[in-house]
Amino acid sequence: MTLIKSISGIRGTIGGKQGENLTPIDAVAFAAAYGTYIKKQRNKENYRVVVGRDARISGAMIQELVMNTLVGLGIHVIDLGLSTTPTVEVAVPLEHADGGIILTASHNPKQWNALKLLDMNGEFLNAEAGQEILDLASSGEVVFAEVDDLGRITKNEAYIDIHIDEIIALPLVNTEAIKKANFRVVVDGVNSTGGIAVPLLLERLGVHPVKLYCEPTGHFPHNPEPLKEHLGDLMEKVLDENADFGIVVDPDVDRLAFIDEKGEMFGEEYTLVAVADYVLSRTPGNTVSNMSSSRALRDITNKHGGTYTASAVGEVNVVRMMKDTNAVIGGEGNGGVIYPDLHYGRDSLVGIALFLSHLAELNCTVSELRKTYPAYFSSKKKIQLTPELDVDAILSEMESRYASEEINTIDGVKIDFPEYWVHLRKSNTEPIIRIYCEAQSQEIADTIADTFIAEIQEVANR
Structure with missing residues (x-):
């Protein structure tokens, strides 16, 4: 069982001991730290936070704990109930709220849950804010409201429609x-x-x-x-x-x-590529994706006369780079589409609407659309970590071994070879090392990834 406290939020498995898993006590402590952080940002009479959750079995329990902790701090809560991460992100500015919390562990299995934290713009908190909340959670500085100053909960289940x-x-x-x-x-x-x-x-x-x-x-x-x-x-x-x-x-x-219509994967990496192709054909400009994403977005951006930039992994890093480069579309190769004309957050719903528009205007099949893009194949694998492993030392050793290649270390170690690339990084959300590889065939990509896994294991076992 696991509890991961990071600048990205708090994520863990349900049940078990306090401090080792995402127990009710841990959920309350972190919600209290977040609420305290929100109140420190602006001196005002009324504070508002939007809260929504996915359908996880533990979701209702964690949401009640989180909402009532915020109420205890004198913060008013807008309860969206069952919702989506992008819906909560859209709701925060529309509600003129001070922040938002989504109760979800994204792609993790059902025993996991997490608190994803948003700022007043409905965007994920940056590293500095995340660290401040971590510090508050362990500081004992949380002060709750007097009885006449408690917050209240208002339900609004219309936001998916909105x-x-x-x-x-x-x-x-x-x-x-x-x-x-x-x-x-x-x-x-x-x-x-x-x-x-x-x-x-x-x-x-x-x-x-x-x-x-x-x-x-x-x-x-x-x-x-x-x-x-x-x-x-x-x-x-x-x-x-x-x-x-x-x-x-x-x-x-x-x-x-x-x-696609043949029952084959369109390619998780190509979700963003296809949507970007459509957006850039109508509104030429720049694009951003993270370092672990396909080269295909760079190729499509060049085709439309824009400039592609790679960011460190993590939505907040992609968003920051998009703002810095005035990008008209961006996201992550894991199927995350960020379209700033709606909001700065990964949003499957807007991705679907833009993809459908693209497909309808081209009047072609999904498999035909896929053939219009550069043929890159990715392999995404991982190695489970154990407490005794010094991951930073392992990555440093891998960097040294491939010093003659093009190396980027802003987020783990990315090694660019002429015909393929490999990205090795420690996950922010799970106790694993991720190994991403992209090449010109699936067999080559998988072989390269397996080769690097074996090499990492050899370094770790020395």
């Missing part, structure tokens, strides 16, 4: 073309809130959704990370239904992947 309204109002979302295309699409909602939000969006766009695992029970029917090896049922359903394509999202709906 979020969809905001998407449909975007100039690049071509609702008319999408409706004319008469798409039939299978949706795998992994029994979380994507099963609520994605079909609603599709229906509003005139698309016929075929629901697969769309009951928000929190009992994930397969590993919730939207990777090829987890999506056999969706691939089969697309073929059985003779659908135009399939959609899968992770439990909090900020990662998006597609299955």
Whole structure:
């Protein structure tokens, strides 16, 4: 069982001992630290925080603990109930709130949960704010409100609809073309809130959704990370239904992947590439993705006359770089699309609407669209960490071994070879080392990744 406290938030497994897992006491302590941080930002009478959750089994329990802790600090809570991460991000500025909390562990299995923390713009907190909250959680400086000054909870379960309204109002979302295309699409909602939000969006766009695992029970029917090896049922359903394509999202709906009409992966990395191709064709400009993302986005950006920039891994780093470079589209190769005309956050719903617009205007199949992009193949693997491993020393050794190649160390170690690249980094959210590789065939990418895993294990065992 695990509890990970980092500048990205607090994430852990439910049950077990305080301080070693995400227990009720840990949830309260961290929510209290966040509420205290919020109150320190501005001196005012009324503070407001938006709270929403995915459909995890532990979600209702953790949400009640978090909300009532904020109430105890004198903070008013807008309770969105079952929601999505991007929906909460959209709601914060619309509610003129001081921040937001999403209760979700993203792609982690059902025993995990987490508190994702937002600022007053509905964006993830930066490293400095995250560290301040970690310090407050262990400082004993939290002061709760007197009885006459307690906050209150107000329910507002309309925000998924409001979020969809905001998407449909975007100039690049071509609702008319999408409706004319008469798409039939299978949706795998992994029994979380994507099963609520994605079909609603599709229906509003005139698309016929075929629901697969769309009951928000929190009992994930397969590993919730939207990777090829987890999506056999969706691939089969697309073929059985003779659908135009399939959609899968992770439990909090900020990662998006597609299955083509032949029941094959479109490619998780190519979600952002396809959406960027459409956006850049209408609004030329710059793009950003993280260091672990495909070279294909760089190629597409160059085609449209823009400039591509790579950031450190992590949504907050991508967003910062997007603002610095005035990027019109960006995100992460894990299926995370960030479209600033709506908000600065990974958003599967806006990604779906832009992808549908692109497909409808081109009047082609999903497999035909995929063939128009550079053919890169990625391998994403990981090594489980043990407490005795000195990960920084391992990565330093790998850097030294490949010093003759192009090396980037702003986030782990990325080694650029002429025909492929490898990125080695310690995860911020799980006790693992991630090994990302991209090459010109899947066999080569997998072989290179396995070679580096063996090399890391050899270094670790010396």
